[in-house]
Amino acid sequence: MAAELTAQQLIEKHRPTLDQALETIRTRAYWSPHPEHPKAYGEQGSLDAAAGKAAFDALLGTRLDLGQPGTDGWTGGEVSPYGIELGVEYPHADAEGLLPAMRAAIPSWRDAGAEARAVTCLEILSRISARTHEFAHAVMHTSGQAFMMAFQAGGPHAQDRGMEAVAYAYVEQVRTPDAADWSKPQGKRDPLNLRKQFTPVPRGISLLVGCNTFPTWNGYPGLFASLATGNPVLVKPHPRAVLPLALTVQVAREVLAEAGFDPNLVALAAERPGEGLAKSLAVRPEIKIVDYTGSTAFGDWLETHARQAQVYTEKAGVNTVVIESTGDYKGMLSNLAFSLSLYSGQMCTTPQNLLIPRDGIGTDQGPKSYDEVVSDLAGAVGGLLGDDARANALLGALVNPDVKARLEAAAGLGEVALASREITNPDFPDATVRTPVMVKLDGAKPDAEAAYMSECFGPVSFAVAVDSAADALELLRRTVREKGAMTVGAYTSSQEFEHAMEEVCLEECAQLSLNLTGGVYVNQTAAFSDFHGSGGNPAANAALCDGAFVSNRFRVVEVRREA
Amino acid sequence: MAAELTAQQLIEKHRPTLDQALETIRTRAYWSPHPEHPKAYGEQGSLDAAAGKAAFDALLGTRLDLGQPGTDGWTGGEVSPYGIELGVEYPHADAEGLLPAMRAAIPSWRDAGAEARAVTCLEILSRISARTHEFAHAVMHTSGQAFMMAFQAGGPHAQDRGMEAVAYAYVEQVRTPDAADWSKPQGKRDPLNLRKQFTPVPRGISLLVGCNTFPTWNGYPGLFASLATGNPVLVKPHPRAVLPLALTVQVAREVLAEAGFDPNLVALAAERPGEGLAKSLAVRPEIKIVDYTGSTAFGDWLETHARQAQVYTEKAGVNTVVIESTGDYKGMLSNLAFSLSLYSGQMCTTPQNLLIPRDGIGTDQGPKSYDEVVSDLAGAVGGLLGDDARANALLGALVNPDVKARLEAAAGLGEVALASREITNPDFPDATVRTPVMVKLDGAKPDAEAAYMSECFGPVSFAVAVDSAADALELLRRTVREKGAMTVGAYTSSQEFEHAMEEVCLEECAQLSLNLTGGVYVNQTAAFSDFHGSGGNPAANAALCDGAFVSNRFRVVEVRREA
Known part of the structure; x- marks a missing residue:
């Protein structure tokens, strides 16, 4: 399939942003490419307040068909903490049909390389950013956050955290060059010469287990860290907060297809009531990474049982x-x-x-x-x-x-x-x-x-x-x-x-x-600068975001030949 | 205690080497500061062949007193695969006495910072390098390697792998600055200003479970990765290959003390026959990292049971x-x-x-x-x-x-x-x-x-x-x-x-x-350039050496204040 968006176009569009993100995670100064003010939207193809609200309203009572393989029915039933029934139906996936399709998507995504993956992820974030007003309503009506908080934390702040993960993933992969010439002196004899190629390879399918309160903010770091390191991502939202992540999957699939990749690199796993889908998916052999935010009990269960996977958990703590x-x-x-x-x-x-x-x-x-x-x-x-x-x-x-x-x-x-x-x-x-x-x-x-x-x-x-x-x-x-x-x-x-x-x-x-006495609060952290959690006490085994959050989501395969 | 070796002296001596190592792990070209040829030793304080042999011989039949706290007796009994009895006695440690002393050593080592830790590690490697001939005999008479292989793989190649781990550990820790000033614009209002400090903090005590065949080569990466990231390291050698790691501990303790640090940052845990010490140590709450090379059965046991720790294993495979x-x-x-x-x-x-x-x-x-x-x-x-x-x-x-x-x-x-x-x-x-x-x-x-x-x-x-x-x-x-x-x-x-x-x-x-047909062999890898293992198949869950091998051995703690 010919790509509508070439890697070169995406690099031209997003490389400056990626470079700024890379710079900022080193300086940890303030920076964000995603405006916090609702009135900043409405230009350059982004939805303004009215259009965002209208887009959200148009979703209610509809079936969100993501065109996923292995769809064996439909599920839904979210009721907003504000009282309205969303009535959105999502595809229910048969894992036997969906997971092989996701695995088949790996090689071309792997071969595209770290930079192409990074800028494709940034295009996904850019499209999400343009729909921030629509996402704000989706986050508000699943998490119960007030509108302004849903807008900021669920929109630009979540997008910042996703971009931060892309930046960490990118820099981690390019620490090793694509190729190297190695020449070892042998005294008076000819040197030993090797040509070495290094390829970051993904672990396998990554499972995101979303949470109710911050579906995008807590979901994007793992989603984008895994995708940017070459892994397909299966998104299992909290059953009360499906819509924000379903829209995310929709955007990701759209961008991937336009860029000539297999859209099955990102898929939704919405669950039927009482299905306990996270538990059955997390221990499948195809799942190699799990990102989870939620209760300590289920986080501990994942760490104990999903032994075939790298498991990143944010659990409960006492602050x-x-x-x-x-x-x-x-x-x-x-x-x-x-x-x-x-x-x-x-x-x-x-x-x-x-x-x-x-x-x-x-x-x-x-x-x-x-x-x-x-x-x-x-x-x-x-x-x-x-x-x-x-x-x-x-x-x-x-x-x-x-x-x-x-x-x-x-x-x-x-x-x-x-x-x-x-x-x-x-x-x-x-x-x-x-x-x-x-x-x-x-x-x-x-x-x-x-x-x-x-x-x-x-x-x-x-x-x-x-x-x-x-x-x-x-x-x-x-x-x-x-x-x-x-x-x-x-x-x-x-x-x-x-x-x-x-x-x-x-x-x-x-x-x-x-001694915080002004407009910064202990419960808020800023992407690119603050760490969310430490990964070193029982509340979480990972921090958002650092090298440890991305470095084990891929491995490097070396092929060496005599030169 | 006044340090005989100041951090500044160590930085002056070793920073150029560290910089070259940092450069080489990026280019992956050939480089090693440790000569492979036995005749290269004997100058600048290093032992030549005769002096190294004499030093080894002088160890036989002696008691190696490392001055460790919690020593409750002596153990030994190695017999060389070449038939000679080594007769060296090592301290046997009471964990209840030794582990608290190791933990107490953490704060000043943590506060010294990444660079001081890196150059102190390089000084340890430098002293080991000077005793390469002595180590070669120790490796030969525990592993059964022929002398030249014991010399090269147990000496310079092992030292290279240790230095590589120091380089990775250093660069991982300095990805985040020590401090940052963060200023977030607030439209017409004053910006929000924060001063942030970032400190790499160690996980806790790191346990090295050594192997019989390559005690130094397989041991140094984990030992130095943990030490350079601020963790005390408890070295539990294979009971048939104690001497090379006991000498390593001896050198490390000597350098740490001279540099003004607590020598209990590195300690030996030699075991009594049949004691099964690795098993009991690995699950103790003080142990937060385990590095292991050996059988799949015990590697799997460690991964399953040492849940309080980060566990890095190299197990069996079929090549x-x-x-x-x-x-x-x-x-x-x-x-x-x-x-x-x-x-x-x-x-x-x-x-x-x-x-x-x-x-x-x-x-x-x-x-x-x-x-x-x-x-x-x-x-x-x-x-x-x-x-x-x-x-x-x-x-x-x-x-x-x-x-x-x-x-x-x-x-x-x-x-x-x-x-x-x-x-x-x-x-x-x-x-x-x-x-x-x-x-x-x-x-x-x-x-x-x-x-x-x-x-x-x-x-x-x-x-x-x-x-x-x-x-x-x-x-x-x-x-x-x-x-x-x-x-x-x-x-x-x-x-x-x-x-x-x-x-x-x-x-x-x-x-x-x-298509290797010349003087490079499939079973040999070069530090700074080749990865040893991939960490992505059942033979090993880590590779030597990459970001993933070091990034989770420490966490970053942030302290922020209004500026």
């Missing part, structure tokens, strides 16, 4: 913020209030345990007792979410009934410092919207430990009274070591304590944000 | 050479004869199955029948080893009685094309020296398959008659897929067949040497 002292009490309170509220705490990076010395802390506004800190923080959250319109824009909707159940149960775990409040969303009256609950716990009490040493995913935080700052450090250390953490935060104006915090985080391998 | 046709019949025969003979076939890279079409092959000397090819190859091996002195210099000694038993049993598996011959080593009359056996098998017969589809480690090869060249490709594919392969060779003068061989090796992920 801690240590409040030892601060030179900006007001800034600290407002920064933390935002972190606790954003997307109703349904981020793997949201702080859960706030460790506060029971004797209080020093601040720029004088000493504050434990009770004062807690009530001031509760007040800051209450103030931030006092206006219902702003609350809806920040909180989004609870993604599923389990979160609501945990939120309600949390109030019984201790003294409630901040009660959760029910909010009505005038646009979506069926949405479940709740403000966060904050519960006081005594860190020294064994019955409290059961609460604060478990992940309570959702809008729940624990203000844990500890005996001292040193006690906080030890509890932090134990929490990270035993439960893992995606993020750690600390507030301190003591150099000595700051150093001790750093030492704990270096030793326990956790990412630390210090 | 194939496909003989389809050749434009240099004589060169092919002599090249293969050498490959089959070197170190009595006791290399993980030695060819085992020679696949030859039963209708014969085309050569520059006219068509040759299957029988002719086999008998000519048998003749070439016989000729190469006809002189006992040369035979001893090539074959070395059988490393253990199991190899001898397999050799003897192989003669009963089919028609013997080349019988094994017993050779006396005049210097070491107790050495077991045998020439290789070659057995004819019919690839189509099921009872033959049991033989050629298993690794028969030692001086045994099978001349397998196949129905056609296409049949050979299919058998090769199946062998690599099911049994793994460290090496694949092929002889062909057909472009079409060559392409088909390459395709099979790319698809099954095996390293291919084509």
Whole structure:
């Protein structure tokens, strides 16, 4: 098939962007090619707000035919956390029909080389970027994120993370040259001369097991890391968040075909209710890589059972913020209030345990007792979410009934410092919207430990009274070591304590944000610059994104001949 | 403790070498800083032949006190495959005493940074290089390699592989800068400014499980990859090949102490007879990395059970050479004869199955029948080893009685094309020296398959008659897929067949040497240029050396603050 898009055209179009991405992962300065502002879209073939909304509306109640081989029926049934039924039907795949077609797609993709793969991936991202408004609605109505967050985290930020993975994958593959001439001196005899060729070869089919809350943001790194290193990618979305990844597959297949590659390099595996498809796919011999975001239980299951594959997992953790002292009490309170509220705490990076010395802390506004800190923080959250319109824009909707159940149960775990409040969303009256609950716990009490040493995913935080700052450090250390953490935060104006915090985080391998009081939050990371997770504590066995995330997705085969 | 060697001194001394290594792993041209010729030693503080022999002799019958904490006794008992008892005693470690001391050594080694670690590792290699003659005897009298091979493979080639690992480890760690300033524009508002620090942190204690045949060559990559990425390394040698690694530990501890680091960053775990120390150490929570070379059974056990660790294994495989046709019949025969003979076939890279079409092959000397090819190859091996002195210099000694038993049993598996011959080593009359056996098998017969589809480690090869060249490709594919392969060779003068061989090796992920007829052999690889193994078939889950071998031995911890 003649390609409509030649490799040369794609290189001309995307190489400058790839080069900038390569430069940025080395400098880790700020950069993004994907605009965060909704109004930036609408030019150069991208959908503006109205067109994006219309495109999303047009999807509802339709069948998304991806033209995949091995389709043996249709499945669907997503209901938005905002209450509407999406009614989109997706192909259901017979693995016996689909997987061989995906494997057959490997050789020409492998032979295309690292650069052609990288720029083809960038073209996929570019087409996704043009449909950011449409994706924003798809992410909003599957994750329950508020629109602006769905737009930014599900759009440009997710695309950034995908591009970052492409850049890492590219640079990893070109560390070894395509060919080398090797000449070894032999004293007075002729040298030994060899011609060596080196080819990055893929592992096999890569399985992406998507999550409910961040289908694109958490999905794109693995998808693009695997695809850019030559592996076909089978996308198994969370059954409640199929649409954003199905659209992604649609775009990828379209671009691959136009570029003259087999579209079966990317395929969707939507599941029937209760099918447990991830479990059966993950252990198939054709599956050589698994990327997963979700519960610790299933992540551990994958690591234990999918032994034929490289398994990259992001699981649960217990995130801690240590409040030892601060030179900006007001800034600290407002920064933390935002972190606790954003997307109703349904981020793997949201702080859960706030460790506060029971004797209080020093601040720029004088000493504050434990009770004062807690009530001031509760007040800051209450103030931030006092206006219902702003609350809806920040909180989004609870993604599923389990979160609501945990939120309600949390109030019984201790003294409630901040009660959760029910909010009505005038646009979506069926949405479940709740403000966060904050519960006081005594860190020294064994019955409290059961609460604060478990992940309570959702809008729940624990203000844990500890005996001292040193006690906080030890509890932090134990929490990270035993439960893992995606993020750690600390507030301190003591150099000595700051150093001790750093030492704990270096030793326990956790990412630390210090004294954030402005517009950067502990639960947010920026692609190309920040690492998401460390890969070195129980919360995740990989970080987004680094060399380790890409280097074992391919191997290098050498062919050598006498020259 | 004041360092006798400052980081600055070590950087001045070794940075040019590190830079050359970094350059060479990118170009993959020939380079080595470690001379192969025994006469190159004796200057600049290195031991010449006589001094090296004297140093080795002085070790015999002594106690090697490494000054390790947790020493609870002494163990030893190595007997050289050449018959002499080494009589060296090594410290036996109580893990409860030793492991905490090793962990305590981490912070200052971590804080020293990637460059200081790299040049300290290069100083260790440099001191080992100066004692190459001494190490050569230690390797010879534990592995059974002939002196020249023990010298080269156990000395400069092993040191090259260690340095290669240091180079990969260094470059992987400096991909992320130590610090970055991040400034995100906010339209008309002030930009968001963060100062970010990035620190490579080690995983924990790394365990090296050494092998009998190549204690240094197979041990150094993992040892130096882990040490250079900040991990303490506990060296558990094969009980029959302790001395070369014990000397390595001795040198490492000496250099670390002189450079102001804790010598417990490298320690020896010699075991008592029957202790099974690797098994108990590998699953301890302190052990976060395991490097292993040896049997498939124990490699699989480690991968299954040492789940708390990153496990890098080189296991058994079945190496194939496909003989389809050749434009240099004589060169092919002599090249293969050498490959089959070197170190009595006791290399993980030695060819085992020679696949030859039963209708014969085309050569520059006219068509040759299957029988002719086999008998000519048998003749070439016989000729190469006809002189006992040369035979001893090539074959070395059988490393253990199991190899001898397999050799003897192989003669009963089919028609013997080349019988094994017993050779006396005049210097070491107790050495077991045998020439290789070659057995004819019919690839189509099921009872033959049991033989050629298993690794028969030692001086045994099978001349397998196949129905056609296409049949050979299919058998090769199946062998690599099911049994793994460290090496694949092929002889062909057909472009079409060559392409088909390459395709099979790319698809099954095996390293291919084509038409070797001169002084390069399929079983030899050169550090900085050739990959040893692919990491993509069952013979090994890692290759020496690439990004994947080093990138997950450390993680990067980020600390960010508002700027």
